[in-house]
Amino acid sequence: MNAFHRRLYAVVNPKAALGRASRFWPKLHKQLWERIGPFPWDWTGSPMHATSLVRSALQQGYDLIVSVGGDGTHNEVINGFFCDGAIVNSRATLSVVSCGSGSDLCRSLGIISGIGFTLETILSGRKRKVDVGRLQFFQPSGSSCERLFLNIASLGLSARVNSKLESQPHFLGGTGRFFLATIRTLIENRNDRVSLEIDGKVFSDELISAVTAANGQFFGGGMRIAPHARLDDGLLDVVMIGAVSLLDFMRWGTRFYQGRYLSHPRIKYWKARTIRAKSEVPVPVEVDGETVGTLPASFTVLPGAVRILVPG
Secondary structure, three states: OOOOOOOEEEEEOOOOOOOHHHHHHHHHHHHHHHHHOOOOEEEOOOOOHHHHHHHHHHHOOOOEEEEEEOHHHHHHHHHHOEEOOEEOOOOOEEEEEEOOOOOHHHHHHOOOOOHHHHHHHHHHOEEEEEEEEEEEEEOOOOOEEEEEEOOEEEEEHHHHHHHHHHHOOHHHHHHHHHHHHHHHHHHOOOOEEEEEEEOOEEEEEEEEEEEEEEOOOOEOOOEOOOOOOOOOOOOEEEEEEEOOOHHHHHHHHHHHHHOOOOOOOOEEEEEEOEEEEEOOOOOEEEEOOEEEEEEEEEEEEEEEEEEEEEOO
């Protein structure tokens, strides 16, 4: 057994990718056990369960958190790294295991699936300081709420698409399901009028399809929505997509997935530290693939707030 000087705790979402995580974990657990000895871990059982599990583990002194699941699981886990706006354990490091249907965060980090690759990253990966996004929004009840994110938060079309994902055929996979949900959402031809403030510059009454505040480059199962985004530059990449029709998406869909769409006349792109958005009507907001509430909302960045293990 190799010397391993970290206190490891793992959280596993058994429902991620239609149960793929629950099938992958026993194999990974066995290999880790053989390499470092016994360590505690838990299944998640309900929404935001991972947040409370991780926060408790960090408060107990565990300093390596392994998150096994998809983007939603990793989002809940990173929220557990904080309590009342402050980091729980300044020595802690996160290791994300690619086990979701979309795995967009892992794409930006260069993390792939597989036992060998995952073991190598956990045991001897390089620590990388990355930014954390902070989303403040309103819940349907009217109360304000905050959610942290590692990958992307957005408003408008993308949030409506996420609300339709569960009804899409699972055999299509993450990319296929998101694509079909986008088509079905665009058939409704719903655009929104919003006002934005981006690092103090005001854009009033903009007709938009979606606005993203991106820390990572990908969302929607591989759509390269923010091709210039960096997880460690202290900035969010803001993509404002003007009114888009189904025909526009069919013409430009491939370019969206390849990140070659910034020349489209209805696209505006900035790098910013603070984004505020409001509308006179309810506009949905999503974070790392989960629709969580509505505008008004603000998006800010916490530079270099956490460490993540990446391939060495």
